Amino acid sequence: MSSSPLPSLSTRPTPSPSSASPQPHRNPVSLRLYKVLGANFDDDATKEALNTLSELYPTTGTIKQIKQDGDLSSDSDSDSDWDGQDGQLKLPQLPPNSIISSERRVTTGTAALARKNLRRDIETKLAETSRMFVKAFGEVDQKLDSLQEHITAMRVQCDDAQAQLSSTNEACKSLLERAGNLREQRQAISTQQQILSLFLHRFTLTPSDISALTSRDVPLGKSFFEAMDKAVKIREDCRVLMGVGGEEGPSQVGLDILTTTSSHLEQAYEKIFRYLTTEFQNLMGRGGDRVDPDYAGSLEVTPIMREAVRRLRDRPELLAETLNTLSQSLSPTLLSSFLTALTRGGPGGVPRPIELHAHDPLRYVGDMMAWVHQAIAAEREFLESLFGLHEIKGAGGSSRGIDMVEEGEDERRMIGSVRKRQGIEEEWIGEVMDRCVGKLCGPLKVRVQQTVRSQESPIISYKIANLLQFYLVTMKRTIGEEAVLSKTLKEMTDISFKVFFDGIEAQGRALLRVTLDLDDPALTPPATVTEHIQTLREILSVYESSHLDDEHAVPVSSSNSSEPHVKDEQLLFGGVDRILDVMIDPAIEMCVAASEAKSRFRRGWDGKVFALNCLTYLQNVLESYPFAGNKRKMLDDVIEERVNDLIEEHYNNILADANLNNAAVACVTMAPGEKLSNIWATTPPILSGALSKFSEWLSGLEVVHSPRLAQLTAQRLHTRIHQAALERLANTYKLLCELVRKPENGYEAASTLLGSQRPFGQIHLLRQIFGLPDDDER
Amino acid sequence: MAINDYDADATELLETYDFLMKYIIIGEAGTGKSCLLHHFTHNSFKEHSQHTIGVEFSSRTVKLGEKRIKLQLWDTAGQERFRSVTRSYYRGAAGAILVYDITSRASFANLSRWLADARALGSPNLVVVLVGNKSDREDEREVEWAEASRWAADHDVHFLETSSLTGDNVEAPFLLCARSILLSIESGALDPEKAGSGVSYGDRALRRVNSSSRLSFGSLSVGRRNRGSTRLKLKDLVPGTSNSRCC
Incomplete structure (x- = not known):
């Protein structure tokens, strides 16, 4: 604002010319003037107003022109005028001092004019401007009117639309409601559908399941067993469900499901039954075209067969029937194999027919029994496998190794081991085995009996009996005591033992004759x-x-x-x-x-x-x-x-030989109180003679050796009998000596009588001679 | 029961087999026949083994190359008093495992008689494997390996030594025998269709016969087993047994 001090400078002189004109008077007017002059117009508002004014009157000429023309219509002309004049005026306007000076110069003409016409000019200008406004606004008004028309028309349309909309809305509402209801319904129904399909999936069999179960075209296999499992599961689940909702009683659906599945299951069992029957009949067919005399047990069990048998256990009557078929198909095969082995042997005669060795009864019977035994083992294995009694073993992986050791004792089908496992399977197996093997009993029995009865040697019949016995004991454990074969074996064993005993009894009777x-x-x-x-x-x-x-x-x-x-x-x-x-x-x-x-x-x-x-x-x-x-x-x-008899006899014999028999009899038979010397046999002379003969005998051979007893083959008995007899002889001599020495027996020279001959009345001497242990020592 | 079992194509059925062979196990009493067999079928030593009474039966399926072979094993009593009984079981045997005790010369001395019996009564193509058992009792050895080997060569039988106590080599005689029989089938010397051969086809082989008439045994000697006994010359002949449970 470098120019700010200048206006103040300029304003002061400005009033001075104006005041100069009215000429100052020291009167109220002058006071007023002073006051007016003293008033400061240096404020911005005033300055601005002045500026505006100055713009309104830029030059006298201009104003004159405006005034003269009185015509403001051509703005452009005036503008151009203004421009041209501006160009002229530029120079004096640059320094403010010069403006003032120029103003001062022009003031004389225009200022007065301005002062005079200001109001008019302004009013004119105002009116002019107002006219312009009026004109402009008139146009605007017109436009607004047309706008108004448009808006009104629009409103009508809008109202119309609104009315239509609301009426449509009204109309749609029920539709929407219905749609909503329908949607809900659809939701509910689809949920139900889902539940139902799940239910159906769980509680009904698919057509493929059903055809697997019932159709003859679908062979027994994985799909069949799976369908069967499913049917069984459905029934279980169904029963559970019906049990839960038990208050209302069994639901119809449940009953229906049970009925349907049960009929399907029955058909399935029927199908298994047919399958097994066919399979079992085929076994016969297979055996039929090549009769194997060794009956090596070319029977095999497929897992399907085993599974089928396992399933059919739930229908024992059907299983029994199939097993019946099985035994019916097996037994003729077995029998014809046996007969072939007996009579024809293998093709080309190797191995030779068993009957070729009929002349060797032991071998004949043994071969027959061994054949039967092997057939039983093979059959047993087949049946055990059919019933899944022994799980697959042998070629199994190493993982099974340990289990196998533990189950080993049971699993090993040793002929010599007792079958401990009991159970329904054992019964089934036993039954089939019995029926198959039982057929062999006839031919077997005939042959064995023939062989047994034709034996003359009891040794051979004993051997046969033992052999049969061995097989009886062995097989009884495999096929059971009640089996026909066991009974037949028992019978044959009994017969052969009877033949044997008859034989040896006859021999005994013959011996007696x-x-x-x-x-x-x-x-x-x-x-x-x-x-x-x-x-x-x-x-x-x-x-x-x-x-x-x-x-x-x-x-x-x-x-x-x-x-x-x-x-x-x-x-x-x-x-x-x-x-x-x-x-x-x-x-x-x-x-x-x-x-x-x-x-x-x-x-x-x-x-x-x-x-x-x-x-x-x-x-x-x-x-x-x-x-x-x-x-x-x-x-x-x-x-x-x-x-003992012989000892007695021998004693008597040697007593007689030794000539002491009479004396001995006297010693024993003498009556109490009787004197021995008075009895004839023991009168001193007789006794003396006897004793001398006894002495002679003592020197003889018979003392140490009895010719009679030498005939005994048992040397031991010879010695024993002789010694016992001698012992008794010694005792008799001892008794005699004692009696002779007794004074009451009346021998006068007892010691002389006894001492004149050996053994001089000395018992120990006699015992020495006899070789007997000393009496005292005993 | 595994569902897979129904599916015959998916899994090899363990019970089906290509051939069924009848073996007899013979030899003097106390040589360890039953123990050898027990180790073969149960993979364990048989404690407190008593004399076999008459005959005992067991079976095992082995795999030889691509063939499954079911062995019917008849374990016989060695005692003299059972000879008349056991001889009846030789009939139509395809293989004989003739066992002696390496610690007993007496059990070796009678081998000729056993062999003669087996040859006379068994199948015409009888394959005999001589087995010196109790090889774990080297200290008490009375029969030298060389001597037995010479005897075997003289009598045209296979020979090896085993221990049914330790299980050393116990599978070898059975497999060797089976392999030998298979070879004679392959060469046409033995016809399983003929009865009395001691061999018959199983279902598995029959199926294969039906589908294609080719009956080759494929790789019989795949995966040789490395048994401890290096002096076993026949080792190379003993085919590997992938199903071997002990190793």
């Missing part, structure tokens, strides 16, 4: 007896060999297989005592009876020694068989009796 050859002086057992005993020996060694282990077997607690075996055999074989009875008793009887008979006809033939020889022979035979203890004891008793 034997008479001894009267001309034969021998005292040894006759050939008939030794032959008889030889048979016994062979029988016993058969017995021994088949029972050796059992007798010596240390019953290991863990071995459950051998214990019942021993028991069985002992139960059935208790017969060894019977064999001994049957064989030994007639021998004893025969020896005794025959010796007595012969003694009667042949003087000098020593029947007693002969009998004793025979008995000791029997005794010796039995000696080597520990199980023959009972019989040997009985024999020992018989021998003992006979030995």
Whole structure:
């Protein structure tokens, strides 16, 4: 604002010219003037107003022109005028001082004019401007009017539309409501549908399931079993559901589902039944075109078959029927295989037919039994596999290794082991086995019986009986005691034992009828007896060999297989005592009876020694068989009796030989109070003679050796009998000496009588001579 | 039961087999026949083994190359008193495992008689494997390996030593025997269709016969097993057994 001090400078002089004109007077007017002059117009508002004014009157000329023209219409002209004049005026306007000076110069003309016309000018200008306004606004007004018209028209339209809209809205409302309802309904229904389809999925079988279950075109397999599982599951679930909503009673749907599934299941079982029946019948077909004489068990079980059997267990009557078919198809195969093996052998005769060895009864029976045994093993394996009794083993992976060891004992189908596992499967298997194998019994029995009955040698029949016994015990464990084959085996075993016993009994009876050859002086057992005993020996060694282990077997607690075996055999074989009875008793009887008979006809033939020889022979035979203890004891008793007899007889004999018999009789028979010396036999002279003869006898051979007893084959008995007789002789001599020495017996020179001959009345001397232990020592 | 079992194509059915072979295990009493067999079928030593009474039966399926073979094993009693019984089981056997005890010369001395019996009564193509058992008791050895090997060569039988206590080599005789039989089938010397051969086709083989007449045994000697006993010359002949449970 460098110019600010200038206006103040300029204003002061400005009024001065104006005041100069009215001429100052020191009167109220002048005061007023002063006051007016003194008033400061230096404020912005005033300045601005002045500026505006100055613009209104830029130059006199201009104003004059305006005034003269009186016409403001051509703005452009005036503008151009203004511009031109501006250009002229520029220079004096630049410095404010110069403006003032120029104003001063022009003021003279225009200022007065301005002062005079200001109001008018302004009013004119105002009016002009107002006219312009009026004109302009008139146009605006016109425009606004037309706008107004448009708006009005628009409003009408809008109202119209609004009315239409609202009416439409009204109309739509019910529609929308309905749509909403429908939507809700649809939602509900789709939920229901979902539930229903889930329900159906869970509680009904798909058509493919149903066709798998019922159609004959779909073979049994994975899909079938799965469908079956599903049907069973549905029934279970259904029952659970019906149980839950139990108050209202079973729902119709539940009942329907149960009915449908049950009918499907029944059809499924029927289908399994048909399948198994066909399969089982095919087994026969397969066996039919190649009859395998070894019946190696070319039977195989597919997992489907096993599963089918497992499922059919729920319908025992159907299973029973299929098993019936199975046994019906198996048994002819088995039978024809057996007959082929018996009569034809393999093709080209290898292996040879079993009957080729019919002349060798043991081999014949053994081969037949082994064949049956092997057939049973194969069949058993097939059936166990069919019933899934033993899980797949053998080729299994290493992971099963440990399990297998644990189950091992059960799993191993040892023929010799007792079947512990019981259960419905065992029953089924047993039944089928029984029916199949039972068919073999006929031909088997005929052949075995024929063989057994045609045996003349009891040894062979005993061997056969033992063989049959062995198989009876062995197979009983596999097929059960009640099986037809077991019974047949039992029967055959019994028969062969009967044949055997009949044989040895007949032999015993024949032995009893034997008479001894009267001309034969021998005292040894006759050939008939030794032959008889030889048979016994062979029988016993058969017995021994088949029972050796059992007798010596240390019953290991863990071995459950051998214990019942021993028991069985002992139960059935208790017969060894019977064999001994049957064989030994007639021998004893025969020896005794025959010796007595012969003694009667042949003087000098020593029947007693002969009998004793025979008995000791029997005794010796039995000696080597520990199980023959009972019989040997009985024999020992018989021998003992006979030995005692012989001792008595021998004593009497040597008493007579020693010439002491009369004296001995006197000693024993003398009456109480009687004097011994008065009895004839013991009168001193007689007694003296007897004693001298006794002395002579003492020097003889018979003292140490009895010719008669030398005939005894048992040296032991010889010595024993002789010693016992001598003992008694010594005792008799002792008694005699004591009696002679007794004064009351009336011998005058008792010591002389006794001491004149050996043994000089000295008992110990006599005992020494006899070789007996000293009396005192005893 | 696994559902997969129904699906015959998806999994190999363990019970089906290509061949069924009948074996007999023979030899003197106490040589360890039953223990050897027990180890083979159960993969464990049989404790407190008693004398076998008559015969005992067991079976196992083995895999040889691509073939599954079911072995019917008849374990016989070695005692003399059972000879008449056990001999009846030789009939139509395809293989015989003839066992002796390396610690007992007596059990070796009678081998000829056993072999003669087996040859006379078994199948015409009987394959015999001589097994010296109890190889774990080297200290008490009475029969030298070389001697037995010579005997085997003289009598045209296979030979190896095993231990049914430790399980060493127990599978080898059975597999060797099976392989030998398979070879004679392949060469046409033995026809499983013929009865009395001791061998018959299983369902699995029959199926294959039906589908294609080719009956080759494929790779019989795949994956040889490395058994401990290096002196076993036949080792190379013993095919690997992928299903071997002990190793």
